[in-house]
Amino acid sequence: MNSGTRQYLEDLARIAALLLLTSAAQGADPTASIETAVVRRLPMDIRLESYGTLQPDPDALTSINLPRAGLVNRLLVRLGQRVKAGDTLLEIDTAPATRMDYLQASGAVDYARSDVERVKRLLGEQLATRDQLQTAQRNLADAAARLHSLQQIGADLQLQAVRSPFDGIVTQLSVTQGMRVQADTTALLLGHQDRLIALLGVEPEDARLLSAGQALTVTPVFDPEVRIVSQIGAVHALINPATRMVDVVVPVPADQAAGLMLGSSIQASITIATQERLVVPRAAVQSGSDGDWVFTVEDGRARRVPVTVELAQGAHIAIAGALRAGQRVITTGSHVVEDGMAVREAGQ
Numbered sequence: 001m002n003s004g005t006r007q008y009l010e011d012l013a014r015i016a017a018l019l020l021l022t023s024a025a026q027g028a029d030p031t032a033s034i035e036t037a038v039v040r041r042l043p044m045d046i047r048l049e050s051y052g053t054l055q056p057d058p059d060a061l062t063s064i065n066l067p068r069a070g071l072v073n074r075l076l077v078r079l080g081q082r083v084k085a086g087d088t089l090l091e092i093d094t095a096p097a098t099r100m101d102y103l104q105a106s107g108a109v110d111y112a113r114s115d116v117e118r119v120k121r122l123l124g125e126q127l128a129t130r131d132q133l134q135t136a137q138r139n140l141a142d143a144a145a146r147l148h149s150l151q152q153i154g155a156d157l158q159l160q161a162v163r164s165p166f167d168g169i170v171t172q173l174s175v176t177q178g179m180r181v182q183a184d185t186t187a188l189l190l191g192h193q194d195r196l197i198a199l200l201g202v203e204p205e206d207a208r209l210l211s212a213g214q215a216l217t218v219t220p221v222f223d224p225e226v227r228i229v230s231q232i233g234a235v236h237a238l239i240n241p242a243t244r245m246v247d248v249v250v251p252v253p254a255d256q257a258a259g260l261m262l263g264s265s266i267q268a269s270i271t272i273a274t275q276e277r278l279v280v281p282r283a284a285v286q287s288g289s290d291g292d293w294v295f296t297v298e299d300g301r302a303r304r305v306p307v308t309v310e311l312a313q314g315a316h317i318a319i320a321g322a323l324r325a326g327q328r329v330i331t332t333g334s335h336v337v338e339d340g341m342a343v344r345e346a347g348q
Contacts, residue, residue, distance in 0.1 A: 056191030201245030
């Protein structure tokens with residue numbers, strides 16, 4: 001056999017071997033490279049999610065009243081404005097009738113005082129009785145009391161500046177500039193900047209699961225990095241007719257109130273119980289139109305197991321299904337494997 005024939009036969013052999021290897025590869029089961037995690041039984045918090053708004057603490061609201069009739073000459077604040085102690089809120093011009101009452105009361109005091117002096121002189125000359133003196137003195141006391149009451153409401157002032165008694169926020173504004181007001185009108189409400197509450201709403205059937213003192217975390221919906229740690233202050237026993245929910249009051253600690261905006265939408269997470277559950281990583285659970293499932297590994301093959309998702313917290317999901325603690329479920333690669341597919345752990 002010459003060298004050319006021998007080379008030809010060797011080439012045929014190599015080609016045949018390559019064809020055999022290709023055929024074997026095409027007939028072999030595909031194998032997926034995966035990573036797994038152990039199914040564990042862990043305690044998980046059962047939480048109730050609720051929504052609401054940040055509001056001023058009603059126990060810390062101060063009513064700024066106008067004790068006498070008059071005209072709001074100037075209004076220097078707006079709804080929601082922050083004010084400092086001593087800031088002018090508004091100026092009121094005393095009504096003419098109120099001013100007249102004060103002038104008449106002042107004149108009545110002067111007259112009653114001179115009448116007492118007159119009766120005293122007559123008594124000294126034995127031209128008046130002690131009963132007359134007592135009557136004159138009683139009239140003076142009544143006139144002085146009326147004058148004092150008018151001074152208390154500022155009737156002696158033609159124009160008065162009403163100032164803020166503390167650092168606060170204007171939470172309600174009931175008057176406008178140029179408005180004529182009657183005595184005892186509430187001009188506005190001031191709330192303390194560090195006295196806030198979170199007013200939450202829960203479904204009536206969930207309200208029975210809550211009680212004062214339960215811990216919770218409140219987060220502004222549009223600022224999720226802010227976390228307010230507090231506890232329930234009160235659970236109302238009446239359905240709010242506006243929301244059809246039960247109101248839950250949560251005080252905001254003063255040291256966490258800085259920078260919070262009244263009226264902000266908030267979300268609260270309330271822990272109502274702690275229970276042990278079967279837990280897997282989020283990556284292990286797959287979902288489709290036919291429900292949720294995980295893949296376990298049995299004898300080197302993936303096995304699909306239908307599950308029910310019960311809770312999701314952080315990187316873990318609590319599930320229920322035909323699983324037990326200690327089994328391994330596929331995490332990395334679970335989205336490409338199929339039921340019965342051969343699998344191997346990455347690195348093996």
